[in-house]
Amino acid sequence: MTAADDSTGAASHLKAVPVRHPGRWVAAAVIAVVVAMLIHSFLANPLYDWGRIGRTLFAAPILRGTLKTLELTVLAMVVGIAGGILLAVMRLSPNPVLSASSAFYIWFFRGTPVLVQIVIWYNLSYLYKHISLGLPFVHVTFVTFSTNTLISQFGAAILGLGLNEAAYMAEIVRAGILSVDEGQSEAASALGMPSSLIMRRIVLPQAMRIIVPPTGNETISMLKTTSIVIYIALPELFTSAQNYINTTFVSIPYFIVACIWYLAMTSVLTIGQGYIERYYGRGSNRNPPSGGFLERMGRALRFGRPWLPGRDQMVLSTGNNGD
Amino acid sequence: MVRAEGVRKRFGVTEVLKGIDLEVGRGEVLCVIGPSGSGKSTLLRCINHLEKIHGGRLSVDGELVGYQQRGDRLYELREREVARKRAEIGMVFQHFNLFPHMTVLGNIIEAPCRVKKVARDEAIERAKRLLDQVGLAGREDTYPRQLSGGQQQRVAIARALAMEPKLMLFDEPTSALDPELVGDVLDVMRDLARSGMTMFVVTHEMGFAREVGDKLVFMDDGVVVEAGVPRDVIANPQHERTRNFLSKVL
Numbered sequence: 334m335t336a337a338d339d340s341t342g343a344a345s346h347l348k349a350v351p352v353r354h355p356g357r358w359v360a361a362a363v364i365a366v367v368v369a370m371l372i373h374s375f376l377a378n379p380l381y382d383w384g385r386i387g388r389t390l391f392a393a394p395i396l397r398g399t400l401k402t403l404e405l406t407v408l409a410m411v412v413g414i415a416g417g418i419l420l421a422v423m424r425l426s427p428n429p430v431l432s433a434s435s436a437f438y439i440w441f442f443r444g445t446p447v448l449v450q451i452v453i454w455y456n457l458s459y460l461y462k463h464i465s466l467g468l469p470f471v472h473v474t475f476v477t478f479s480t481n482t483l484i485s486q487f488g489a490a491i492l493g494l495g496l497n498e499a500a501y502m503a504e505i506v507r508a509g510i511l512s513v514d515e516g517q518s519e520a521a522s523a524l525g526m527p528s529s530l531i532m533r534r535i536v537l538p539q540a541m542r543i544i545v546p547p548t549g550n551e552t553i554s555m556l557k558t559t560s561i562v563i564y565i566a567l568p569e570l571f572t573s574a575q576n577y578i579n580t581t582f583v584s585i586p587y588f589i590v591a592c593i594w595y596l597a598m599t600s601v602l603t604i605g606q607g608y609i610e611r612y613y614g615r616g617s618n619r620n621p622p623s624g625g626f627l628e629r630m631g632r633a634l635r636f637g638r639p640w641l642p643g644r645d646q647m648v649l650s651t652g653n654n655g656d
Numbered sequence: 657m658v659r660a661e662g663v664r665k666r667f668g669v670t671e672v673l674k675g676i677d678l679e680v681g682r683g684e685v686l687c688v689i690g691p692s693g694s695g696k697s698t699l700l701r702c703i704n705h706l707e708k709i710h711g712g713r714l715s716v717d718g719e720l721v722g723y724q725q726r727g728d729r730l731y732e733l734r735e736r737e738v739a740r741k742r743a744e745i746g747m748v749f750q751h752f753n754l755f756p757h758m759t760v761l762g763n764i765i766e767a768p769c770r771v772k773k774v775a776r777d778e779a780i781e782r783a784k785r786l787l788d789q790v791g792l793a794g795r796e797d798t799y800p801r802q803l804s805g806g807q808q809q810r811v812a813i814a815r816a817l818a819m820e821p822k823l824m825l826f827d828e829p830t831s832a833l834d835p836e837l838v839g840d841v842l843d844v845m846r847d848l849a850r851s852g853m854t855m856f857v858v859t860h861e862m863g864f865a866r867e868v869g870d871k872l873v874f875m876d877d878g879v880v881v882e883a884g885v886p887r888d889v890i891a892n893p894q895h896e897r898t899r900n901f902l903s904k905v906l
C-alpha cells in the first residue's frame with residue numbers, strides 16, 4: 334500500500350524523512366583537506382617566521398601605528414560623512430547654485446587620485462606660504478596663517494582622505510535620501526515642519542537604512558587606504574611595518590603582522606556596523622530580529638539542528654512510492 | 657473657513673483644476689466625490705499649499721493661501737511662514753504616511769514638540785488623550801508597521817489633531833483599507849465632525865457623505881459639476897455626469 338492510498342487520518346502516522354545532502358559532506362571533506370594543507374604549510378615553512386610575528390605583534394611601534402591608523406580612519410570618515418551629508422543635501426537642493434557647486438565638487442574629488450590630493454595638501458605651503466581670509470582682488474585681509482602651522486602632516490592626511498571620501502559619501506547619502514518615500518516629507522510638511530527639520534528628523538533617519546551598509550564598506554576601505562599616507566611619512570600601521578622591513582630586510586612576517594591588525598580592526602567595524610543597522614532598522618519590520626551580532630552568531634553556531642516548530646509531527650500529504 | 661474662487665491649477669500644459677468655486681463654513685463638513693483623475697486630491701493639496709495654484713483666489717480662514725496681502729499687493733510667503741500656516745491645517749492621507757522609524761507616541765508628539773515647542777510632558781499627556789479618543793489607548797510604544805491599516809489611519813488622525821488644527825483635510829482616508837476596517841476610521845471621523853471640526857473630505861463612502869456631510873460636491877475633469885445638500889444630490893442628481901458616477905458607486 335502506498336501513502337497516497339491512505340486517508341488523511343492514517344497519513345499522520347508516517348515518518349517524514351528529510352532530504353539527504355551527500356554533496357555537503359563531500360564539500361566539507363575537500364575543504365577540510367585543503368585547510369589542513371594550508372595550516373601545515375604555514376607552520377612547517379620557517380620563512381613565515383612565526384616567532385618574529387609573535388614578538389612584533391604587540392611591539393610599541395606597531396601598536397602606535399595601529400592606533401594612528403584607527404585615528405586617521407575615524408577622523409577621515411567623520412569629515413567624509415559630514416561632508417557627504419552636506420554635499421548630498423546641496424545636490425538635491427532646489428537652489429541651482431548649491432546643486433551645481435556640489436556636482437562640481439563631486440566631479441573634481443572623485444576624478445583625481447586621492448594620493449595626489451594628499452600630497453598637494455601636504456605641500457600646500459609650497460604653493461601658498463600663507464593662508465589668509467579676506468576679499469579677493471581688493472587687498473582686504475582679515476586673518477593670516479602660516480600654511481605650515483595650519484596644515485600639519487596629520488592634517489594633510491585627514492584633509493586629503495576626508496575631503497575625497499566626502500565626494501563618495503555624497504552619492505551614498507543622496508541614494509539614501511532618494512529612497513525615502515515622498516509621502517514622508519509631504520506628511521511632515523503638512524504638519525508644519527520646515528524643510529531643514531524634515532531632513533533631520535524624518536528623511537535622514539529613514540535614509541540611514543540605505544546609507545549604513547555602503548558606509549561600512551567605505552570605512553573598511555578607508556582603513557586600508559590610510560596606508561597611502563606612507564607617501565608623506567606619517568607613521569601609521571603600514572608605515573610602521575615598512576620601517577621594520579627597511580631595517581631587517583625581512584618582509585613577509587611584518588606584512589602578516591600588519592594584516593592581522595587590519596583584520597582585527599575590520600572585524601570590530603563589521604560587528605559595530607551590525608549594531609548600527611539594527612538601530613536604524615527599528616520599526617522597519619513587523620517582527621524585528623532579536624539580539625545583536627554576537628547573540629545571532631552564538632545561535633547560528635550552536636551545535637545541533639535548529640528547532641523547527643512541529644518538526645516531529647511533520648505530515649506527508651502527498652504520496653511517495655517508497656515501499 | 658475655506659473659500660475658493662475660480663481656482664486654476666495646471667501641471668505642465670494639462671490643466672487639472674479649471675476654475676473651482678466652493679465654500680466651507682466654520683464647523684461644516686464638505687465631502688468631495690468624483691471619478692479618478694478629476695482633481696480632488698490636487699484641490700485638497702492646494703488648500704494647504706502643497707501645490708501652488710496658477711489662477712483664482714484660495715483662502716483659509718480669511719487669509720490667502722501662500723500669499724500675504726499688504727495694501728494692494730500680494731507677497732509670496734517664505735517657506736517658514738507657509739509652514740506656520742500649514743501647522744493650522746491637519747491632513748490625513750490615503751496611505752497614512754506615518755513615520756515608520758518612530759513609535760506611535762513619537763509620531764504624535766513630533767510636530768507639537770518641534771514646531772509648536774510644546775513641553776514634552778504636556779505633549780505626551782495630550783497624545784494619550786488623543787489615542788484614547790481614536791480608540792487606541794495603550795498603543796503608544798508600538799511602531800506603525802505593527803498596526804493594522806485601520807489602526808494606522810487612526811494614529812494618523814491623532815497625529816494631525818495633536819497640532820490642534822482649525823481645519824482637517826482628508827484624502828480618501830479609507831480607500832486603502834480592508835472593508836471591515838473602514839468602520840472604525842469613519843466612526844472617529846464622525847465623532848470629530850460632531851465635536852465641531854471643520855472638515856474637507858474626499859471620499860467614496862456615500863453613506864458617510866449622506867449622514868455626516870453638510871455639503872456634497874461632485875467634481876469631474878477639473879470642474880465642480882454639482883454641489884448641494886448630500887441627501888438631495890444623491891437622491892436626485894441634476895446632471896447627467898453626476899447620475900452616471902453615482903450609479904457606479906452606489
Ligand SMILES: Nc1ncnc2c1ncn2[C@@H]1O[C@H](COP(=O)(O)OP(=O)(O)OP(=O)(O)O)[C@@H](O)[C@H]1O
Nearest residue numbers: 667668672690691692693694695696697698699828
Ligand atoms: N505632480 C503631478 N504632475 C503631473 N500631473 C499630475 C500631478 N499630480 C496629479 N496630476 C494629474 O492631475 C490629474 C488630477 O489628479 P488628482 O490626483 O487630483 O486626481 P483625483 O481626483 O484625486 O483622483 P483619484 O481619485 O484617483 O485620487 C490627474 O490627471 C493626474 O494625472
Ligand SMILES: [Mg+2]
Nearest residue numbers: 696697698827
Ligand atoms: Mg486622489
